[in-house]
Amino acid sequence: MDDDDVLDNVGARLRGFRQTLKLTLQELAVRSGMTASTISRLERGLVRPGLEHLLSLSRVYGLPIDELVAAPRVGNPRVHLKPIQKHGLTFIPLGARNEGLNAYKVIYPRASECPAPRYRTHPGREWFYVLAGSVELVQADQRTVLHAGEAAEFTTMTPHWLVNASDDEPAETIAIYGHQGERIHLSELAS
Known part of the structure; x- marks a missing residue:
């Protein structure tokens, strides 16, 4: 999955998180400090979220940003074991x-x-x-x-x-x- 694919799926993921918490657009707007219109456009994929959007939503959902956007893992997953x-x-x-x-x-x-x-x-x-x-x-x-x-x-x-x-x-x-x-x-x- 390339960067465009990840970004194209962000809106649906954001909508899914909101619906899981049973929040209306207006309730999420109040909690996040964004407008309901902006959230709606993000969720429909009409606008790609910027860092400020993701930070606000990350705080509301209690999730790291990489989980909000389903960013692919990078780097070495090994754990350094020190007995x-x-x-x-x-x-x-x-x-x-x-x-x-x-x-x-x-x-x-x-x-x-x-x-x-x-x-x-x-x-x-x-x-x-x-x-x-x-x-x-x-x-x-x-x-x-x-x-x-x-x-x-x-x-x-x-x-x-x-x-x-x-x-x-x-x-x-x-x-x-x-x-x-x-x-x-x-x-x-x-x-």
């Missing part, structure tokens, strides 16, 4: 940090090399998927061993910890933490 190591565990971020959910590959050393377990509690939920080996999830007095290909999700208000369940090989998981879980698990790692 974090502490207490014998390795956490590898799998995406840019954000305030929502964040994913990590977590490597647990052999059971005999694992640090002493420490129960943690915090608001939220955790989810993990076992890539290799097996891990033992301990929640209060309940123990569950999960093997490669298995996943678990649990509330983190229950005291919990994870450890490699085997002395044969390191275990690897993909873990997804909410903001509170990431803060609890990784703030200690940063120190």
Whole structure:
């Protein structure tokens, strides 16, 4: 899709965002500071939006400008993974940090090399998927061993910890933490 194709589709996208929010042209005009006539012309493709139009609409819709216009992604999409190591565990971020959910590959050393377990509690939920080996999830007095290909999700208000369940090989998981879980698990790692 070239630039002209992207720009030709902007009007329909803008109309779609307005209709999704169930706003009339007049309501959007009040919120954006533009006239209803200008918005109508933009949505019908009679006028191509300028930066000032897109900035106003971006604020109203709570979306970045590139999403408003469906701009093609440019640049290198790779994430630069910088492992974090502490207490014998390795956490590898799998995406840019954000305030929502964040994913990590977590490597647990052999059971005999694992640090002493420490129960943690915090608001939220955790989810993990076992890539290799097996891990033992301990929640209060309940123990569950999960093997490669298995996943678990649990509330983190229950005291919990994870450890490699085997002395044969390191275990690897993909873990997804909410903001509170990431803060609890990784703030200690940063120190």
